[in-house]
Amino acid sequence: MEVTNCKDINGNDITELILTPNGGVFGVLDVNGTDTNVNLSYECCTANGFTFDPNDTKCYCSQSCDIGTDYKIILSPNGEEGAFFQIDDNPVINCTLEVEFDYLVKFNCEKIATSIKESVESLKLDLSIEKVVNDPSLPIPEYLESIVSDEIFNVTDISVFLTETVDTGILIEGDNCDSLIQGLISEIGTGIVTVKSFNSEWIKHRMVISDTDTLALIANENLKVVIKGNNVSEFSLLIDNVKLNRVCVETFEEITIIDDCPKFDLVRVVDNKKSWVANEGTDNREFN
Numbered sequence: 001m002e003v004t005n006c007k008d009i010n011g012n013d014i015t016e017l018i019l020t021p022n023g024g025v026f027g028v029l030d031v032n033g034t035d036t037n038v039n040l041s042y043e044c045c046t047a048n049g050f051t052f053d054p055n056d057t058k059c060y061c062s063q064s065c066d067i068g069t070d071y072k073i074i075l076s077p078n079g080e081e082g083a084f085f086q087i088d089d090n091p092v093i094n095c096t097l098e099v100e101f102d103y104l105v106k107f108n109c110e111k112i113a114t115s116i117k118e119s120v121e122s123l124k125l126d127l128s129i130e131k132v133v134n135d136p137s138l139p140i141p142e143y144l145e146s147i148v149s150d151e152i153f154n155v156t157d158i159s160v161f162l163t164e165t166v167d168t169g170i171l172i173e174g175d176n177c178d179s180l181i182q183g184l185i186s187e188i189g190t191g192i193v194t195v196k197s198f199n200s201e202w203i204k205h206r207m208v209i210s211d212t213d214t215l216a217l218i219a220n221e222n223l224k225v226v227i228k229g230n231n232v233s234e235f236s237l238l239i240d241n242v243k244l245n246r247v248c249v250e251t252f253e254e255i256t257i258i259d260d261c262p263k264f265d266l267v268r269v270v271d272n273k274k275s276w277v278a279n280e281g282t283d284n285r286e287f288n
Helices: 042-047 116-121 158-164 177-188 212-218
Strands: 002-007 013-019 024-031 034-038 051-053 058-060 071-075 083-085 093-108 124-134 142-154 170-173 203-209 221-229 236-250
Touching: 002 042, 042 051, 071 236, 093 116, 093 124, 093 142, 093 212, 093 221, 116 158, 116 177, 124 203, 124 212, 142 203, 142 212, 142 221, 158 177, 170 177, 203 212, 212 221, 221 236
Parallel strands: 093 170
Antiparallel strands: 002 013, 013 024, 024 034, 024 058, 051 058, 071 221, 083 221, 093 203, 093 236, 124 142, 124 221
16 A cells, blocks of 8 residues: 555655554565565554554554454464465365363453443453455455354353353452452342352363364465454453364275175074875874
């Protein structure tokens, strides 16, 4: 994207901008013969219709997350390019994709505006596997396309959730926690909140992609693990032990080889009742 009258954050003239998949906008500066991405100045960023974040002094092509819209947390395995999910064209090899990580949702009691119940029930988190798509004809040539999603955290009724769940995946910290917990107990009743309700162990989330149509969409593509949130609220998402594994099993056709000619196992049964001939009277024949 070509621009005029634009400078980077250090005052260097910029004639070209680049937009990244995570929403960042950077200037392209020639440094010793190599194109380098540099942060834009506030004037250059806002003059081109973008948003300047003073906290990290970077320019973004979308508005601030403070407006409460949906957002993405991109976990980039293997750097910015993502993990390459390679499948060889071999009909006897069956592959699946396994995504696994540990997580905790942490709330700071001092920043909970209303109650624990509302903070927990208003939060929804999904896991999304997205592939990196590059289309030079678009304003943002490189973007992420969601392939498959899986729900991570979605508490619609905290009373039912705490009753049925031992380790909740929720961690609360701060000076005001005792009063907030007492308020929750008064609201939902006693005997529901336990020691582990808000001091949970790590929760392991695992998703296995085995559907052949879905695997065909991500075969030989660069993939990223994305956490999707429904709105911005005061919480921290702790993630550890992220694994993105391809599991392939080679299958073989079972062949049975018979050396002898086909035959039947016959059993001889003795029967001394011979065929009847035409008799005018009756004749009783006993078995011997």
